[in-house]
Amino acid sequence: MGVMATANGGRATGTFTVKRGLADMLRGGVIMDVVDAEQAKIAEDAGAVSVMALERVPADIRRDGGVARMSDPALIDGIQQAVTIPVMAKARIGHFAEAQVLQALGVDYIDESEVLTPADEAHHIDKWAFTVPFVCGATNLGEALRRISEGAAMIRSKGEAGTGNIVEAVRHLRAILGDIRKITQADSAELYAWAKELRAPIGLVQEVAETGKLSVPLFCAGGIATPADASLVMQLGAEAVFVGSGIFKSQDPARRARAIVEATTHFEDAEHVAKVSRGLGDAMRGEELSELSERLAERGW
Amino acid sequence: MEEPAATVGVLALQGDVLEHEAAFADVGVVTRRVRRPADLDGIDGLVLPGGESTTLSMLLESSGLFEPIAQAIARGLPVLGTCAGLILLAGRVEDGRGDQRTFSALDCAVRRNGYGPQRFSFEGVAEPVGDVLDAVGPLPAVFIRAPLVTEVWGGAEVLATESSQGSGGRSAPVVLRQGHVLGASFHPELTGDRRLHRLFAQMAGRAERAPAGSHARPATGSLGRRPSGEPAPARR
Numbered sequence: 450m451g452v453m454a455t456a457n458g459g460r461a462t463g464t465f466t467v468k469r470g471l472a473d474m475l476r477g478g479v480i481m482d483v484v485d486a487e488q489a490k491i492a493e494d495a496g497a498v499s500v501m502a503l504e505r506v507p508a509d510i511r512r513d514g515g516v517a518r519m520s521d522p523a524l525i526d527g528i529q530q531a532v533t534i535p536v537m538a539k540a541r542i543g544h545f546a547e548a549q550v551l552q553a554l555g556v557d558y559i560d561e562s563e564v565l566t567p568a569d570e571a572h573h574i575d576k577w578a579f580t581v582p583f584v585c586g587a588t589n590l591g592e593a594l595r596r597i598s599e600g601a602a603m604i605r606s607k608g609e610a611g612t613g614n615i616v617e618a619v620r621h622l623r624a625i626l627g628d629i630r631k632i633t634q635a636d637s638a639e640l641y642a643w644a645k646e647l648r649a650p651i652g653l654v655q656e657v658a659e660t661g662k663l664s665v666p667l668f669c670a671g672g673i674a675t676p677a678d679a680s681l682v683m684q685l686g687a688e689a690v691f692v693g694s695g696i697f698k699s700q701d702p703a704r705r706a707r708a709i710v711e712a713t714t715h716f717e718d719a720e721h722v723a724k725v726s727r728g729l730g731d732a733m734r735g736e737e738l739s740e741l742s743e744r745l746a747e748r749g750w
Numbered sequence: 751m752e753e754p755a756a757t758v759g760v761l762a763l764q765g766d767v768l769e770h771e772a773a774f775a776d777v778g779v780v781t782r783r784v785r786r787p788a789d790l791d792g793i794d795g796l797v798l799p800g801g802e803s804t805t806l807s808m809l810l811e812s813s814g815l816f817e818p819i820a821q822a823i824a825r826g827l828p829v830l831g832t833c834a835g836l837i838l839l840a841g842r843v844e845d846g847r848g849d850q851r852t853f854s855a856l857d858c859a860v861r862r863n864g865y866g867p868q869r870f871s872f873e874g875v876a877e878p879v880g881d882v883l884d885a886v887g888p889l890p891a892v893f894i895r896a897p898l899v900t901e902v903w904g905g906a907e908v909l910a911t912e913s914s915q916g917s918g919g920r921s922a923p924v925v926l927r928q929g930h931v932l933g934a935s936f937h938p939e940l941t942g943d944r945r946l947h948r949l950f951a952q953m954a955g956r957a958e959r960a961p962a963g964s965h966a967r968p969a970t971g972s973l974g975r976r977p978s979g980e981p982a983p984a985r986r
Binding site for chain 1: 767813875893
């Protein structure tokens, strides 16, 4: 695995600018989990900025158990042909061969995801070795910076996927953004202690201290089920949202999808969020966290 | 050279709004986010940023911004579209969704994702044509799932091209101007080169300020003055 940027007739592909650039273009938007071409069309029609192709939505992975893996390439092909928006797909944590396959399929973003069963209990994928950009989940600032150091071009909160419960995503966003605020107040000597505590490279910690933000966009995932959930996390500082089970496990996916798109754009306008929230039918049922047998957010290191 | 004092609206429904705000700050221009029709009052220019054009089309309709922006462009409001913004300005969109509306303000056809999926997104250069942009040679250009300009006609003037393999070895137009309308298929806001933003600041500085409440008025009549160039009526 060599350097990520390759010259191609004067064109440099796979540069960090190009990788994080696509994340920049997705800001203010909603990325929706879909399991087939039909759902992908519904998502695109509702105004999704991107779709995440997977075999089962997290709620079903949680219910069914077993090993959750990368999707069947035929399924990804079908989704790519059905929509014009970017298509993302998930690889297992550390499973760089799955990521190579997804890159070969021409997916636009790879999610190295805790929703799938991890393939490596010590190492994440070396994401610098790829032309395609990666998004990774994080529960705190240290985890976010470690993923960025490995080449992630977008960070999302992990939340607790498949629960329809926003509490963990809120915890993770507050942890990441709260520590960023603290670091901007630290003096230069304290930054070394922060780097040690966060188990993150000092260079990235210093960059956060200087800029007051991550060097890549921070999106929210894990538990968003309503337009007000989207507004909440956007107001907390997320720059876009992923909705997994929340759409296609609800009573009226097309309307709910559209309402969440509107609420993500107009997150500061409570009247607008109220308007789009009316009469959407039942949201996904959701799970109380204390009743879960397994926390997906604990996967990843 | 003194920059004209102007307020530029940045369509803030979705996409890389922050980068355009930062770019205009670099050239001394005040920006304002546009999310609803009232935000258009009194702006000297409007930016349609990068993002997903299908999403932006839907949100333009649902927020009630499509018609007022179409009317403002027809009246001569300077507008800059980058990437998805260029798609929204194009006269014709190939491979788009059937229901995708554009402002039809630039006489060109674009093919969405014409350079391929993300793994073919690239950093390259745009070669200026003529002397409008050429102060210090080529412009650094970031192309992200960019639209490919496949045809140019009528009043659209090509200000820069990009040529390398992928566009079939041919040179494709990447910056177009038609009177008060400026479009780029790449993202000048993601580079440090401010030539395009400076050019647009000049275009906005020369334009007449949109009067308050102008979005509610008809497209024709006493407000139908155009500062320069060809008229670009909004069409569906």
